Amino acid sequence: MLLESALLAVVVAALVFAFTNGLHDAAHTIVTSIASRALTPWAAIPLAALMTLLGAFLGEGVARTIGQDLIDPIQGGDGLAVLFAALCGAAVWNLFAWYRGMPSSASHALVGGMIGAAMASAGEVRWGGVLTSFLLPMLVAPLLGWLLGYLIMLGILWLFRHTSPRSVNRGFKLAQSVSAATLALGNGLQDAQKTMGIVVLALVTVGHQSDYAVPSWVVVSSAAAISLGTATGGWRIMRTLGRRVSRIDPARGFAVEAAVSAIMGLTSLVWHAPVSSTHTTTSAIVGAGTARRLAEVRWAVFASIVKFWLLTVPAAAVVSACVYGLVRLVF
Structure with missing residues (x-):
């Protein structure tokens, strides 16, 4: 009975994390459409929530990576304590970043939480999996975001160099309705799966299943939680990405939405790697800005964001280790 209650606590914590993930990542899925006035907030937010919900049903490769590649499953209550602590650390960091209005990565917070809680327990971190499935994609995705954002924007500037700015803006406002929807779809494909992976790992930990297949109820509940967070909106972070960078x-x-959508699809469906859509979007905004001139980007603001990125994994790891110690002390 106690083990079942602990499993329920982990599932609830996972759904809370998914909500904070949606609350946090809603900013980057719709900020470019709102900032450019292609969509109103009241059109962009429901569109993002719906497409995020649909994206969660399109694959489970990232969920399997989260469940299998990062830490060894620890059987019984101690394993559930590790997962509960990891989710608490990630959710706390998400809320802190949201409060500060900084576009931090919920994905990196979750992985940092898993590493911190596993190291505080008797668990083993699969450092090879962390390197190939997390650290490498963590570095590659933002660089690709900058490069694709730069190249797509450069192509647009060249193709429409003889067209009036008013006509260009009118045409791309219509195009953004499609690219914004595609970006939200990719966000659901990436981020909802991270919650699924944690819940599946919890089910394996207590012996409810022996493989890492994702049950339908896990898909539905994770998709609903992240979509609810997206529908709530992350206005603080939108102001940073939409106005300050x-x-x-x-x-x-x-250009930003097209670049990030392509990277989300590639990493989710082909690489099965948990990448940060927030970092990728921020880098694509910088890349698209530098296609015109370097002065288009507020580099001091971007440097502050990067510093926040670097704090995410260690901060989430420390919080998770503390939560794990508290759980062990109490129970």
Whole structure:
């Protein structure tokens, strides 16, 4: 009975984390469309919530990576304590970043939480999996975001160099309706699966299942939680991305959304790697801005964001280790 109660606590914590993930990542899925005035907030938020919900049903490769590649499952109550602590550490960091209005990565917070809680327990961290399935994608995805954002924006500037700015803006406002929906779909495909992976790992830990297949109820509940968070909106982070990093017009917004959508699809469906859509979007905004000129980007703001990125994994790890110690002390 106690083990079942602990499992329920982990599932609830996972859904709370998914909500904070949606609350946090809603900012980057719709900020470019709102900042460019292609969509109103009241159109962009329901669109993002719906497409995030749909994206959660399109695959489970990232969920399997989270469940299998990062830490060894620890059987019984201690394993559930590790997962509960990891989720608490990640959720606390998400809420702190949201409060500060900083576009931090919920994915990196979750992995940091898993590492911190596992190291505080008798568990083993699969460092080979952390390197290939987390650290490498963590570095590659933002670089790809910058490069694709830069190249797509450069192509737009060249193709429409003889077209009036008003006509270009009008055309890309329409195009952003499609690219914004695609970006939200990719967000659901990536981020909802991270919650699924944790819940499946909890089910394996207590012996409810022996493989890492994702049950339908896990897909539905994770998708609903992250979509609810997305529908709530992350206005603090939107102000940072939409106004403080670089000016966003419809053409630039389309370039960012197209770049990030392509990277989310590639990493989710082909690589099965948990990457940060927040970092990728921020880098794509910088890349699209530098396609015009370097002065388009507020580099001091971007440097502050990068510093926050670097704190995510160690901070979430420390919080998770403390939560694990508290859980062990009490129970």
